[in-house]
Amino acid sequence: MHRQAVQLVGGVALALSLSVPSAMADPVPTNTDSNAKPAVVPALQEWKGGTGSFELHRNSRIVLAKKQGDELDDQGARLSAEIEQVTGRKLDVSPRTPQDGDIVLSIDPTLADAAGGARFTEEGYTLTVTDRNVTIAAPTAKGVYYGTRSLLQILLLDDGRASVPVGTAVDWPNYKVRGFMLDVGRRFFTADYIRDYLRLMGWFKLNQLQVHLNDNGFKGDKPWSQVQAGFRLKTGNPALAGLASADGSYDRADWDSFEDTAAANGVTIIPEIDAPAHSLAFIRFRPSLGLHNGESDHLDLSKPETTAFMKSVFDEFVPWFRSPDVHFGADEYTVDKPRYKVYFNEMAAHIRALGKQPRAWGSLSIMAASADGYDRDVTMNSWNNGWYGPQALKRDGYSFINTNDALLYIVPFAGYYHGHGLDGKYLYDQWEPHVFPGGQSVAPGDPQLLGAMSAVWNDLTEATYTELDVHGLVEPTFGVLAQKMWSGTKSGVPYSAFLDKVRKLGVGPGLTKVATTLPASASGEVSLGKEATASGGEAAAAFDGVRTTRWASGPGDEAWLRVDLGKPVAISKVELDWAPSYGRDYQIQVSRDGEKWTTVAARTGREAAGTDTLTFEPVTARQVRLVGTQAGTKRDGYALWSMRVLEVPDLALHRPATASSSEVASLGPENATDGDAKTRWASAYRDGEWIQVDLGTPQTVQRVLLDWETASGRDYDVQVSDDATHWTTAVSVRGKPAGARVDELAFDPIKARYVRIQGVKRASTFGYSLWRFEVRSMSPDPA
Template sequence: MNTTWRARLSQFLVVGVVVAGLAPAAGAAQSAEVNSAPPGVVPALQKWTGGTGRLVLSANSRVVVPAAAPAGLQQVAQQLAADVAEMTTLHPTVVTGTPAAGDISLRVDAAADFGAAKPELKPEAYRLAVGSTVEIVGGSDKGAYYGSRSLVQAVVSSSDHLSLPVGTAVDYPDYAVRGFMLDVGRRFFTPQYIQSTLRWMGWLKMNTLQIHLNDNGFASKYDNDYSKTPAAFRLKGTNPEFAGLAATDGSYSRTDWDGFESTAAKNAITIIPEIDAPAHSLAFIHFKPELGLNGGNSDHLDLSKPATTAFMKSLFAEFTPWFKGPTVHIGIDEYPSDKTAEYKAYVNTIAPYVRSLGKKVNAWGSFTQMSGGGAGYDKDMVINSWNNDWYSPKAAIADGYKVINSNDALLYVVPFAPYYHGQGLDGGWIFNSWAPNIFGGSNNLPAQDPNLLGGMPAVWNDQTWVDYTELQVHGLIEKSFAALAQKMWSPTAGGTDYSAFLLKVATVGQGPGTSYLPETVMLNRNPSDLAYGRPATASSSETSGLGAANAVDGLDVSRWASSYSDSQWLKVDLGSSKSFNSVRLNWQNAYGKDYDIQTSADGTTWTTVAQRRGLTASGLDTLTFPPATGRYVRMQGITRGTSFGYSLFSFEVISDDLARGRTATASSSETSGLGAANAVDGLDTTRWASSYSDSQWLKVDLGSSKTVKSVRLNWEGAYGKDYDIQTSADGTTWTTVAQRRSRTTAGVDTVTFPAATGRYVRIQGITRGTGYGYSLYSFEVRA
């Protein structure tokens, strides 16, 4: 489980226990409202029919499978129980028999009604019915597994972290291939990364991972010397015939690969291994220089030599037994087009040879560039249509092939490169404008064309000379991964509100077993950010999906983008006059070179409180200034940093309250719902209330020693008549820095004093103003 989830769980534990404790019984409805909104799962459900009330899971809830359930369904049940235990406070057991109230039952029924699911995709379809029990019926074990993903996500996204809305979902994919391709040939990715990615993909109902097992850098970056150019083949067997072939900077043993296959099977994923030849083959040429063109000074195999094809056959024969899935990818892209005859002979030899080993064959589409079309080539293959000029989807289909959308212009990421989406795909564009049938312009296919199997975005690690990590690559992928998963499952079921979709993504997270992968698509609400969730407007928006609200939604993957001119602005309404002393802007690539930060009491007359001049790069930019007040805050652009407009992932207005969001404790709390944290949460609607005696206190830990000059207390009706403000370095020895005596009313009380230092600040009650305790809506500490 991600550490992020551990942090989130702390928000839910108390609430979950209270709700479970109040529920009359497992399965009892808590309200009569119809659950018209479907559970917030990713990808979104195809069909939802809401009932009334909620089913609250409890410590007595079990996962139940029929007697004599097949091993595959039993595995799904065991994994469901483990994932519920990881993602919630519950620890259900797995049993066979008949479900009781509050139980989760799993079964498989290939003949069940799965609505509009295509017949060939019914094995991945499922029904999820919530009433007095939860029932998941899958078209196969895979369908049951996908139903279990929706179940866990629905529980995780519920406010109590324990319940589900009563109703019935019918869900199924629109496309058979919902894939992702990772180039490990040019850059080694650890087994831990592969395992975590498989779990993440299963969580999002993606079903195909293609692993590109060999490749090489660009010789032009290495003095055009192929002997110096890095190249790698990532499988390491024990056969002496291939000793020295596996990369020394990282490779996968048979044990590693078996682990990948096992995890993939448990998460309804097929692994497609790719051994790419006759181009991208420098690893093989380093191993056997005599097999390369130009005397080995090339990354292309010399197909005029029978030994070359014989070697490739021996390689497939050696490693194909490792592969549990039905398909092997043979590459065949980007070979010199003046060697068409040798190339065609190679394709027509290797494809049937791999099939003779018991596997289906996939390949990169290249036939237009190589031969003007697919005439004369082996037809029993599936084509990844990666480039419209090399072999467009329409050309491949006309030649008799089924295709997968891997279009380079739309779906390639080359990490940190100035081409092919070096900073990751734009998830908003994917969500609003892409679907598996979109290849660009006249190459688009009809939606759900019967010859279109689905989509497969790709990460290519071309830049072997650039220093970056696998986790940095993950950060680039995560920006769009959920949007891609949604569009490959159903291009329409996710709706059109990308911000709402991202909130669902942030809520469900990356799923169980993914703690190695840092989460970046998450609700990054800074407790000190006054702008979060407030109304925002702008001078312009490049498109309707890039509106001003994206800059204050707490998500650093949605963004506002202006039109392409200098004098553009973004404004946020804080709701009332607030005090703040900094702003934090997270610029997308289209950053502001020169801009002002301004405040206003009325949204019309503006005062500049900070200026930025000569910014040279995108990313985070924090401006700090003397405390300012205003209801409205805006970024007023002066000069753009690029030829585009201004584009902000986030615009935060940071309160100068040092206590906001910090750890607070108190001498007592009247009830568990009136705890000390309520006084520092930035909300004037929640409160701390003490027990009914005079000598009560509330203390906040500022995290480190700070210089403070005032506190602002917002008293509820149970106010303090006499109290002291104290500071401490260690939370034990206190110094009184201010006193308040004989206060007669509730409401706001600001206490100012000479500068004092301390890590801890507290209000020490002396005399209550009422017969109740002390009660504070807020306790603010200012420098």
């Protein structure tokens, strides 16, 4: 135990908390002498816990197995940089014999696992931890890479970021395809964004990025000449000059960078060039190839030159593609079924002649009375049960991928297909790759089912959202999808705890364009994203909620870090997450005006990195600062991963909640008190609905926060009770505007066990819907 001194400041006892957060590991096994399975996303398939831990130290290295330098050099150098970003410790890379404290990487083609089978052989790994070394061994370099992702995540979630529990993991994916599809045809995404998404996919062990390279908007009431169309590959071949979109395209250098990044992150890029529908970009380039003299987004398959042109496009670009598979689209063509069949078969054969395995969107239930005569050696995306569902695909003998539109499509900000992101709770609790709607599910591990793939379709071509807005819709469920595709239900924790892990893991190291939109905020945290200043270094890094960024003061014993909360807040706790350059002696000070400061907590004699929680009597403050007086090492100064300022506790957090109704089971009242700002309660579509929370024991209540979704309350009462039968109105709210908003309501202190929001009148035709329902015992003191 590191020596710590707890001081009394102003008569306040300062408590130290260095406990491991509850979501850092799966539930402790019944044999409490063995280490619990460490938490990673996706969860490990198998774990045999030992006792004790491995600790990184000053002389730890990354050691590459003998004679494997050429195969592992890049991984070793990268892992060194990533460990420095995640832990603040720089490790050398060495080909020498491992010593105590080293991390060993090894490719061993003889490794096998009966349970993992072929999936282990292709992508699996073992993670063996003793108190002396960590060894990652795998049959392939890709498996070693996945093992390093697990190691980095374990370190990132460890308090102190230096410890790995002793034990042995054997890990592999359940499914061969664990994918994501991005429509860049309708909306251009920058090359930096594509490269970052390949890194993000590797972080969560997703392994296929399908890039939908051409498409167009919907006609509506416009002429086709005014409809957006895009093709995103740019070649120097004069025969195709002008085919690439003027508003953004990728040249060969861009594409090579995508392939290099994909290979380094365990990802395969599946390029898709979609025809004979969705082909307005090709028709703009060659109007004679379109139906109705070019007034269509469908190609005219009656003309031999149409198929010849499409073959020439694949001839030009397939040499760019390193994937063994190439997708030729073939979806939603609603005319000329006999010629569609000929086109389908010719293009599949042509892609095979170019050395690739063809893929297509499943459409045969609409396009054919049966699959007779269709090329069966094509991998299909099962995207819609009506167009070609899994049971029909199974009957006809196709290998297929679950890309079901009802469950896995996002059309950003549309009123259909999950316009605001996929339903993460449903996916986590009820979905796996074998699950399809409408009674079409197949057996888990069905040999024809290769896996699953979520998709973003940018249908709203005239909308003004950005690529980062799309990331904000995708990120919340990326970890969930990865979990269900890799090891299914083996996460072993409820959705809220799983999402807490995902928040802490963020988007991984090494990204340049994309940042997490799910900052790892604590319940009641009031400093996240607030304006910060410091005596030196990047102050904002301590308040951005990202666990891989840090504030560093520079050398010296004297330094300070300050955050402006934006308004007076009743606070009672500060949490510090120290990097290796920790503070030995420091104080927490508060101010209302930024000039007069009061010390509310202090620490002396700290001797290690990790978390320090300082609790004090509630006080009203707008500014909060850390003042360092002695660094652990003067030449290094101070470095913090985060500084969190927390208001007085939310008495409703994780307490039982009930309601008069719920729109659907997944929108239950518990979502309003789970501390997750991404889950919500929604009532039936009636006035007069209510939600209440049981605080457990009578508590002094003085403030309620209601974070309304668009379906908000216009008129409602905040009521309290001792028995959930007899209610007293604490405050009445009337005439609130329609739309999403946050209502913060303060009233005279009342002691009660139950707090209820009693609806009177809705602000919309929907019901009542709350992201958060918080109850607190104190309001900020008046100035």
